[in-house]
Amino acid sequence: MKRLALTFAIFALTGAGLTVIVAWTCETFAGESLEISYEQPSDPLLMPGLHEPPEGWDVRTWVEIEGFGVRAAWISEMPWMGSRLGMIEGSKNRMEMTTHSGWPMRCMTRRAYWNTTTSKQYPDSVWHTGFESPWQGLMAGGYRGTHLPARPMPLRFAFNTAFWGVIAWFVLLGPGVLKRYRRQRRGACITCGYELAGMATCPECGTPAAARTMTG
Numbered sequence: 001m002k003r004l005a006l007t008f009a010i011f012a013l014t015g016a017g018l019t020v021i022v023a024w025t026c027e028t029f030a031g032e033s034l035e036i037s038y039e040q041p042s043d044p045l046l047m048p049g050l051h052e053p054p055e056g057w058d059v060r061t062w063v064e065i066e067g068f069g070v071r072a073a074w075i076s077e078m079p080w081m082g083s084r085l086g087m088i089e090g091s092k093n094r095m096e097m098t099t100h101s102g103w104p105m106r107c108m109t110r111r112a113y114w115n116t117t118t119s120k121q122y123p124d125s126v127w128h129t130g131f132e133s134p135w136q137g138l139m140a141g142g143y144r145g146t147h148l149p150a151r152p153m154p155l156r157f158a159f160n161t162a163f164w165g166v167i168a169w170f171v172l173l174g175p176g177v178l179k180r181y182r183r184q185r186r187g188a189c190i191t192c193g194y195e196l197a198g199m200a201t202c203p204e205c206g207t208p209a210a211a212r213t214m215t216g
């Protein structure tokens with residue numbers, strides 16, 4: 001029982017670690033396609049609030065950014081001009097960017113908003129805005145900036161942790177389990193593979209014969 005709990009804990013940790021690495025990999029290498037909208041787009045499935053404007057903003061432009069394992073949105077008071085957002089004299093020029101990344105679920109997030117006239121980011125914490133990528137040169141997403149997320153989205157993060165934990169389990173322990181299963185099926189010793197021919201104990205290594213359920 002204790003061993004089972006330990007195995008579970010190890011694979012949960014491995015799954016969580018892989019979940020973070022995959023999310024950062026998506027943030028780093030994903031290319032992106034843009035969709036510009038002048039009305040609030042509907043939120044994608046499982047992504048509530050992605051396009052919700054902050055309280056009191058006079059939003060002119062929504063920019064939807066999508067790449068492999070990444071979904072991001074800009075919400076801005078600035079109009080889209082050419083291939084970027086442009087400031088207008090006398091307006092507030094605020095912008096918010098939310099990024100969700102990870103695979104199979106987008107499970108880590110970062111969000112920042114700033115007034116382009118001061119260029120200071122809010123909220124000013126790693127938890128919200130993420131941190132400067134240590135591999136700036138590799139960051140492929142031109143519109144998402146060069147931060148990596150630090151904040152997990154609980155349910156989606158748990159899903160990915162289970163997903164990658166199970167994969168890690170299959171990769172690391174699967175072959176051994178399969179080998180023992182095959183040996184048991186053909187009536188051989190599960191430890192050393194010796195042909196048991198119905199004996200109760202393996203004469204080679206002393207392992208008791210497993211119950212033979214698949215063969216008669």
Ligand SMILES: [Zn+2]
Pocket residue numbers: 189190191192193194202203204205206207
């Ligand atoms: Zn044996």
